Amino acid sequence: MSDVNLADFIEANSELFVVLGVFSALAIYISNISSAITQSPNVGVRVGFVGSLLLALLTLLQIYxxxxxxxxxxxxxxEAHAEANNIDLVLFTTSMSAIVPSLALPILSRExxxxxxxxxLFVFVLIPLFAGVIYNIIDRAPDAGRWFSAEIAxxxxxxxxxxxxxxxxxxNHPDFSDPALFSLNNLFPALGGALYWVLNFVIMSSLMGVFFGITDTIGEIQEEYGSKESDDNESG
Structure with missing residues (x-):
């Protein structure tokens, strides 16, 4: 038999229940900003909306x-839910089960x-995909030895x-990421929107790669030139 003291469990994990309430309220609050969500929300609104919803669900999973x-x-x-002395646990699970649709359905009813x-979610998938492709390109390139930094650049x-x-x-083709064209039968605008943000991330990373690659290459050239001068002076 599995006798569960629900009061002790809630008291021991009270911080998770507080966090669940905060993220749930935040997700619902952001979803109610109709003018921001349904027209042209900025990146902060998008990330805050999705992040608070996912964090609320993640917190609920952590509780269980x-x-x-x-x-x-x-x-x-x-088996514990089938025990007569765990009726409070059954009511707890029933109440928690009601939270998920009450939180998600009003939000997910909007396409x-x-x-x-x-x-x-596409961004989270595409970033490691792009990173893996770039890593494979560098990994399969001919061994440049000490000129590896130039290869990176x-x-x-x-x-x-x-x-x-x-x-x-x-x-030049905004229709590829236009939310107005999105439907459950056409997910490509969401993929296009994610691709746009990932490209910005890749561009920033590439600029850093060019900068550090060139900087390291210049340092290697100076080091090689200095060692040659030193050898010439010794031989002279």
Whole structure:
């Protein structure tokens, strides 16, 4: 039998319940800013909306993860809900189950809101994908030895040029990321919007790669030139 003292559990994890309330209220508050969400919200509104919703759901999962650790296995958690002396646990789970749709459904009923959620999720998928491609390009390139920094600079210039061309194409074809064209049958605008932000990230990273690559290469040239001068002076 799995007897659960719900009062002790709530008291021991009170900080999680406070955090859940904060993120839930924040998600609902941002979703109610209709003029910002449904027309042209800035990046801060998008990230705040999606982030607060996901953090609220993540906090809820953490609460049940701690409950699982307290009771034991998933099977024991299910059995605990069937015990007559755990009626408070059943009511607790029922109430928690009501929170998720009451939090998510008013928000997800707007296709524009789904667009922003998918856009952020696509960003999280595309950034490691782009990073993996760039890493493979550098990894498969011929070994440049001490001129590795120059190789990084040249690769960064190529990535920068491609990224600028792709961003220019998206700027000239705004319909590829227009939320007004998004629907559950057409997810491409969300992917296009995510691609635009990822390209900005790649462009910034490429500029840093060019700068540090050139700086290190200049340092290597100066070091090699200085060592040659030193050898010539010794031989003279």
């Amino acid at each position: 993860r701690r409950l699982l650790n307290r009771i034991g296995s998933i099977r024991e958690v299910i 524009t809101a789904i667009y922003y959620i998918l856009e952020i 040249i690769t960064s210039v190529g990535v920068l040029w491609i990224s600028l061309k792709l961003r220019e194409y998206l700027n």
